[in-house]
Amino acid sequence: MDHPHFFGFIPYPATPVSFVGDMITSAANTHAGSWLQSSGPSTIERSLISWLATVAGLPNTAGGLFLSGGSMANLTAIMLARDSKLGSTWQEKARGVAYVSDQTHSLVAKGLRILGFENIQIRKVKSDNHFRLDVDALEKEILSDRANGLRPFLIVASCGTTNTGSIDPLHALAKLARTQFPNLWLHVDGAYGASVALSKGYKHLVDGLGEADSISWDAHKWLFQTYGCGMVLVRDGNLLRQSFATEAEYVRDAVDSGQGDSPNYWNYGPELTRPARAMKLWLTLQVFGLDGFGAMIDHGFVLAETAETELKKLPDWTILSKANMAILNFRFEPKERSEEELDVMNMAISQQLILKNVAAILTTKLLGKVVLRICSISPSLSKEAMRHIIARLDTVAREREGAYL
Ligand SMILES: Cc1ncc(COP(=O)(O)O)c(C=O)c1O
Incomplete structure (x- = not known):
């Protein structure tokens, strides 16, 4: 869950500073x-x-x-x-x-x-x-x-x-x-x-x-x-x-x-x-400062917005919930497919992305439909890397579509 390509649930992009703070706090106990x-x-x-x-x-x-x-x-x-x-x-x-x-x-x-x-x-x-x-x-x-x-x-x-x-x-x-x-x-x-x-x-x-x-x-x-x-x-x-x-x-x-x-x-x-849970957060704030924290949070928004922009350029992708608070929901919807087929296809795309080691973009359901969901709060993923992931996602989706013909 701490991998920058993990977009499921709420990811876990903990900073090493927090890890050090946690170790010190645990040692002092x-x-x-x-x-x-x-x-x-x-x-x-x-x-x-x-x-x-x-x-x-x-x-x-x-x-x-x-x-x-x-x-x-x-x-x-x-x-x-x-x-x-x-x-x-x-x-x-x-x-x-x-x-x-x-x-x-x-x-x-x-x-x-x-x-x-x-x-x-x-x-x-x-x-x-x-x-x-x-x-x-x-x-x-x-x-x-x-x-x-x-x-x-x-x-x-x-x-x-x-x-x-x-x-x-x-x-x-x-x-x-x-x-x-x-x-x-x-x-x-x-x-x-x-x-x-x-x-x-x-x-x-x-x-x-x-x-x-x-x-x-x-x-x-x-x-x-x-x-x-x-x-x-x-x-x-x-x-x-x-x-x-x-x-x-x-x-x-x-x-x-x-x-x-x-x-x-x-x-x-x-x-x-x-445990003294506040200590690691305090240490992290001391190290990054407010500006650093603010920039790290804002980066999550930018990543989800980047993913949305890239998807909009591609045919057959529908945005079900726009990039909002670093979360984006979308679906591969090639024409002439039933709702059931689209649900199965999107689940398969999610699984293939993991099997091919591209990214963990898991599914949820919105308005009764299975959708792909990205929660992008990792400060260590670049916009360029996000663009690349969306391109790979599109390739995987078209392969899955081919498999259904
Ligand atoms: C909106 C919201 N509330 C509460 C929780 C539960 O928090 P925790 O897992 O820290 O108990 C989550 C977990 O993802 C969440 O997304």
């Missing part, structure tokens, strides 16, 4: 659960979280912590939403309803189930023609659930969906959650896309991120870190302690002030023993 055990790394974690929250547009009340990745960040945020917006009894929780889109990552529903919600409490709202959550459809669902005596409590928006990179209308959703239905929590799953807040040329795309009550953000995706390095950022940082703090006599010597200046991170999230 700091227990980053409490201030007593980890005042140095916890200071780095606290300042990175506070700075990244500002970059995302959150107010200075924000807090958060590092976690293993997007799954745990989403789970943590859902717990805060549940504790803030639903009552404390199970009867009240049983009436809670959460809203996701048909493009939301499946692990959000997993997180809801882990926290005790049933599938019937999760509404999968349709997305619009650009794969963004349809706000009108959402509003109708909320109104209908309220009329039926249910308790809508959570909207999960995406900032960079896994399929197409689409960004839900964050401002409109915030308005819905704050003004129209004031008891709704807006969580933004930015596991993939929140990193664009550090981009130089594309930052405007994630405008509205700071409207969220909570944000998931994976550094092991588009901030080039080794696994597992994710974060949850929370608009009102105090809520983390309210949901997660515990006390016990055997940790009585590791008290923190409770003011956030000397955090015991085991009171901010689900883990007690935890």
Whole structure:
């Protein structure tokens, strides 16, 4: 997954600097659960979280912590939403309803189930023609659930969906959650896309991120870190302690002030023993600087745009979702083929590309069709190399077409 020609899933283009940071952190083996055990790394974690929250547009009340990745960040945020917006009894929780889109990552529903919600409490709202959550459809669902005596409590928006990179209308959703239905929590799953807040040329795309009550953000995706390095950022940082703090006599010597200046991170999230995950990201930021990071992120956009430009020059290729947030979806569609034949042909093209060692361009499904998908966030792939890959892709596709005649 770290090969520059790997475009499946969300690739893993970790920088060697992160790898070195990870080695040092592992060797020091700091227990980053409490201030007593980890005042140095916890200071780095606290300042990175506070700075990244500002970059995302959150107010200075924000807090958060590092976690293993997007799954745990989403789970943590859902717990805060549940504790803030639903009552404390199970009867009240049983009436809670959460809203996701048909493009939301499946692990959000997993997180809801882990926290005790049933599938019937999760509404999968349709997305619009650009794969963004349809706000009108959402509003109708909320109104209908309220009329039926249910308790809508959570909207999960995406900032960079896994399929197409689409960004839900964050401002409109915030308005819905704050003004129209004031008891709704807006969580933004930015596991993939929140990193664009550090981009130089594309930052405007994630405008509205700071409207969220909570944000998931994976550094092991588009901030080039080794696994597992994710974060949850929370608009009102105090809520983390309210949901997660515990006390016990055997940790009585590791008290923190409770003011956030000397955090015991085991009171901010689900883990007690935890590695000092912030250190490698901090080291990488020191080495590359903000300009370096911004340029590395922007390069991903340029690669996907290059792939799109090249495909458009060739006959029989259809773009199903334009280059967006470094993700592009397309399909080989020679004439006079049935939909089923095209599905099989595109799957075969993907497999042939791997067998011939050209690239890993895997498939997904959009609008019921099998499509080829490129997620191009590797800083070490050149535009020229991307052009060459598209040319090879076209050759492989025409060979497959020949095989079907
Ligand atoms: C949009 C989105 N959210 C969440 C996740 C899950 O994150 P993790 O694998 O770090 O748990 C992914 C993973 O690809 C993702 O793309």
